[in-house]
Amino acid sequence: MNDQPDLNVKKAHGQKAARLYRMMMEDHICPYGVKSKYLLESNGFTVEDIHLTTREETDSFKQAHDVKTTPQTFIGGVRIGGYDDLRAHFGKPVPKKDETSYRPVLAVFAVALGLALSLSLWSFGTPLTIRAGEWFIAFSMAMLAMLKLQDVETFSSMFLGYDMLARKWVPYAYLYPYLEALAAILMAGRILPWLSIPVALTIGTIGAVSVFYAVYIQKREIKCACVGSSSNVPLGFVSLSENLAMVGMAVWMIIRMVTV
Known part of the structure; x- marks a missing residue:
């Protein structure tokens, strides 16, 4: 193996060149190595893929x-680093640990x-149609659940941080x-509106009151449990909207049952 950095790698035939070291075994191909190679090539580099x-x-x-770690990229005799370092080198955004992101929530709603x-x-x-509005709320609730x-x-631990009923009766955090x-x-x-309406109305109301109190009265800055443990969304508008949507859906179904 040639483990020397590419001190002699320069522009060849008018093209930029780089040397990439990445794991390529029978039972494991490093995904970040594949991404690094693609990133280099998409930025006009000829890659010496080692x-x-x-x-x-x-x-x-x-x-x-x-x-x-590997992969490691060298350009012009200088080690750039791993995949995240390479993204930074090309001026592309690099996700930061514990960075606030609304992407999971937006993905659910979209x-x-x-x-x-x-x-x-x-x-x-x-x-x-009105039915489309009902489906939108129901599908959003289902995916968030x-x-x-x-x-x-993990959800229950996060939920206990602000939900009023869960603090008094822990099983509710699991339910x-x-x-x-x-x-x-x-x-x-x-289906079974006599069951779905009181469930949505109850958990939505308790949730909305709990979020409003924690965020707007106590002014607390805590992580929202609305999308589980897979993201870093601050408690506030998103969770409040989720709960108010459940309340609104329940009220709408009551109105529909009465007027139809």
Whole structure:
């Protein structure tokens, strides 16, 4: 293995060149190595792609260059570093640990809206219907519940940080995502309204009051449990909107039952 940095790598035939060291074993291909190669090539670099094919070879490379991870990229004799370092080198955003991100929430709402509009178009010939609005809320509730159900233990710990009922009765912190999922499934099909309405109305009201008190009265800055433990969303508008949407859906179904 040639483990020397590319001191002699310069522009060849008018192209920029780089040397990339990455793990490429029979039972493991480093995904960040693949990404690094693509990133270099997409930025106009000719890549000298050097594979580290054994664990011993990889460890030897890391020891020789005093690095803890692979892949490693060298440009013009200078070590750029791993994949995140390479992204930074090209001026691309690099996710920071514990950085606030609304991407999971936006993804949930966008997919729920798309499903609702698509189903409405198929059912009624137009995407803009009252039923589409109902489906949007129900699908959003279902997907948010699913995210919570991925790790109920972690969700319950986060939820206990601000929910009033959960603090007085801990089992509620474990039941909440199941209740939200149940209400969402029933509301999507307008099934058993005598069950879905009180469930959504109860957990939505308690949740809205708890969030409003924690954020706007106590002025606390804590992490929201609305999308489970997979993201870093501050408690506030998103969680309040989730709970108010459940309350609104329950009230709408009551009105519909009375007027129809």
